[in-house]
Amino acid sequence: xxxxxRLLSVTLWVAISFLLLSWxxxxxxxxxxxxxxxxxxxxxxxxxxxxxxxxxxVKVRIHSYGSNEEMLTKMKATKGKGYDLIIPxxxxxxxxKEEGLIKELDHEKLPFFSxxxxxxxxxxxxPENRYAIPLQWVVYGFGIDRDAYNENAFTYxxxxxxxxxxxxVNNPVDVINLAxxxxxxxxxxxxxxxxxxxxxxLLDQKETVEAYVDVRADYLLATRNCSLAFSQHYYLWLMENxxxxxxxxxxxxxLFASIENLVIPQKSEKDPLTYAFINHVYKRENLxxxxxxxxNLPPTDEIADELEYAERYRWLKKELERRGDKxxxxxxxxxxxxxxxxxxxxxxx
Numbered sequence: 001x002x003x004x005x006r007l008l009s010v011t012l013w014v015a016i017s018f019l020l021l022s023w024x025x026x027x028x029x030x031x032x033x034x035x036x037x038x039x040x041x042x043x044x045x046x047x048x049x050x051x052x053x054x055x056x057x058v059k060v061r062i063h064s065y066g067s068n069e070e071m072l073t074k075m076k077a078t079k080g081k082g083y084d085l086i087i088p089x090x091x092x093x094x095x096x097k098e099e100g101l102i103k104e105l106d107h108e109k110l111p112f113f114s115x116x117x118x119x120x121x122x123x124x125x126x127p128e129n130r131y132a133i134p135l136q137w138v139v140y141g142f143g144i145d146r147d148a149y150n151e152n153a154f155t156y157x158x159x160x161x162x163x164x165x166x167x168x169v170n171n172p173v174d175v176i177n178l179a180x181x182x183x184x185x186x187x188x189x190x191x192x193x194x195x196x197x198x199x200x201x202l203l204d205q206k207e208t209v210e211a212y213v214d215v216r217a218d219y220l221l222a223t224r225n226c227s228l229a230f231s232q233h234y235y236l237w238l239m240e241n242x243x244x245x246x247x248x249x250x251x252x253x254x255l256f257a258s259i260e261n262l263v264i265p266q267k268s269e270k271d272p273l274t275y276a277f278i279n280h281v282y283k284r285e286n287l288x289x290x291x292x293x294x295x296n297l298p299p300t301d302e303i304a305d306e307l308e309y310a311e312r313y314r315w316l317k318k319e320l321e322r323r324g325d326k327x328x329x330x331x332x333x334x335x336x337x338x339x340x341x342x343x344x345x346x347x348x349x
Contacts, residue, residue, distance in 0.1 A: 033058045035273055038071060039087030040064065040260065043135065045293045048286045052277055060277070067171065068092040069337065075101050080265035084274050090125045090259045090330045091173070093132045102263045104130050109275045112282040115300045119320070120259055123330065132261035135281070136296035139316065139328065140169075140256040143217060143236040146245045148227035154251045156182040159230050160201060162208050167220050167229035170212040172344035175202065177331045178230065178256065186254075190334045195343065202347045212348065221246050232258075233316070234295035237309055250319055257328035260296075 041064040049060045065071045068089050075086070080101040088096060096102045107113050110133065120134040142154050148164055159166055160182055168175060179198045180187055190198070210226040217231035218239035229236075236248035262281075264274055280286065284303060291298050292308045297316075307313055320327040333340070 032270070035060045035085065035270065035277055036063060036083045037061065037085045037087070038063045038065065038074065038083045039085070042294050043087050043260065043290070044281065045286075045289045047289055048281060051286075052280045055280075056273065056276060058273065072096070075099070075265070079267060081267040083265045084268040084270045085277065086263050086265060087135065087260055088132070088263060090123065090261065091332050093125045093261055093263065096263060097126075097131055101266055102131050103266045103268075105133065105264065106275070110278065110282075112279065112300070115302055117299060117301055119327075120299060123259070125330070126261075132263045133278075134259050134299045135262050136291070136299060137257055137259045138232045138234060138297060139250070140174075140230065140232055140258075141236070141248055141250045143167075143221045143229040143231055143239070144247050144249055145221060145224060145227040146247050152249075154249050155253070156251055158228060158251070160205050162228060164208070164227035165210040165225065166205075166208050167210050167217045167226045167231070168205075168212050169217075169230060170214045171331075172340040173333060174256075174331050175212075175347075176334055176340055176343070177329075180334055181254075181256075181329065186329060187334065188332070195335060195339075199343060199346065206347065218246070233297075237295050237312055250316075254323060254326065255320075255328040256331065258331065 035058060037060065039062060041062065044062070049062075052058075053060055063074075063083070065074065068091070071086065071088060072092060072095055075083075075096060076099060086096070086102070093102075107129075113133065116134060120137060121129055126132045142158065144154070156178070159168070160179070169178075176190075176198060179201050180190060180194070183197060183201065184194065187194075210220060213220070214231075215235070217226075217229035218235040220226045221229050221236075222239055222243040222245075224245075233248055236246065239246045240248060262278060264271065268274060281290075282299070287298055287300065288303050288306050290296070291303070295309055297313070298304065298307070301317075304310060304313055304317075335343075
C-alpha cells in the first residue's frame with residue numbers, strides 16, 4: 001500500500017510539472033494574430049481598437065511609454081523586434097532611422113495620404129515622409145489665470161521673468177529648446193558658452209517655478225497654485241471647460257509644436273495587418289472620435305467642422321496663418337542626450 005501511495009504521489013507531481021511547463025503552449029495566443037503597438041497611452045480611443053479587432057479577428061496590444069527617450073531605449077534594447085507599429089514624436093524619427101530600426105512606408109498602401117494637412121508634411125525630420133506619417137499634433141502655449149493678468153499679448157519673457165508663480169514642462173529637451181529660442185532664436189546646436197547661459201537662465205527662473213510637470217499644469221492653474229503655465233494646448237482647452245478663470249493663449253512669434261507619427265519597425269513581419277490598422281485609424285469616423293476624446297489636433301482638415309472644439313481649432317488655424325509659412329518650431333536635441341540629462345539634474349536639484 002505504501003508503494004502505491006508513493007507511486008501515485010510521484011505520478012501526480014510529474015503531471016503537475018508537465019502542466020506547468022505546458023501551460024504557455026496551451027493558453028498563449030498566436031502572436032501572428034496580435035498587433036503590438038509601442039506608443040503613447042492615449043493615441044487611440046477604445047472604439048477604434050475594438051472595431052478593428054472584431055473585423056480582423058485579432059488583438060491589438062498597446063505597449064505604452066512615458067517619453068520618446070524611453071521608447072528609444074526599448075527599441076535599441078530589442079533591436080525593434082516584437083513591435084509592429086511605433087508612435088514617435090517628430091525629433092525621434094531620424095534617431096530611429098539612423099539606428100536602422102524603421103522601414104520605408106509604401107504610400108500606395110495609404111490611400112488617405114493625399115488628404116493629410118500639408119503643414120504637417122515635408123519637415124526636416126523626414127522631408128519626403130518616407131518613414132513617418134502624422135497621426136496627430138499639439139501646439140504649446142500659455143495657460144493663464146485670467147484674474148492675474150490684465151494684458152492680452154504674451155511673449156516668452158513672461159515665462160522666464162515672471163513676478164508670479166509659473167509652471168514649466170518636465171522634459172529637459174523641451175525646456176532647453178524653449179530657453180535657447182528665447183535667448184538666441186532658432187538654433188541647431190549650442191556652444192558650451194550658450195549652454196552655461198541657458199543653465200543660468202533656468203536657475204534664475206527656478207525661484208518662480210511652482211512645478212515642472214507634463215500632465216498637471218491645468219490642475220495647478222485651476223487650483224490657483226500658479227498664474228501661468230507653459231503646456232500643451234489640449235490640457236488647457238479641456239480645463240477651460242471646467243474652470244472659467246483658465247484661458248489658453250499663444251505667445252507672440254513662432255510657436256513650438258509636436259507631431260506624433262506612425263512608423264513601422266524594420267523587424268516587423270506583419271505589414272499587411274499593420275497597413276490595415278493604419279488605414280482603419282485614418283477613417284473619418286475614427287479620426288473624429290480620437291480627436292474628440294483628447295482634443296488632439298487632427299492630421300487632416302476634412303474633419304475640422306465635426307470636432308467638439310471646432311471653434312477653437314479655427315481660431316488656432318488663423319493664428320498659425322498670421323505667423324507666416326513657418327509658424328512653428330519643433331523640439332530637437334540641441335546638445336547630446338547625456339549632457340541634457342546632467343544639466344536637468346543640476347537645475348532641478
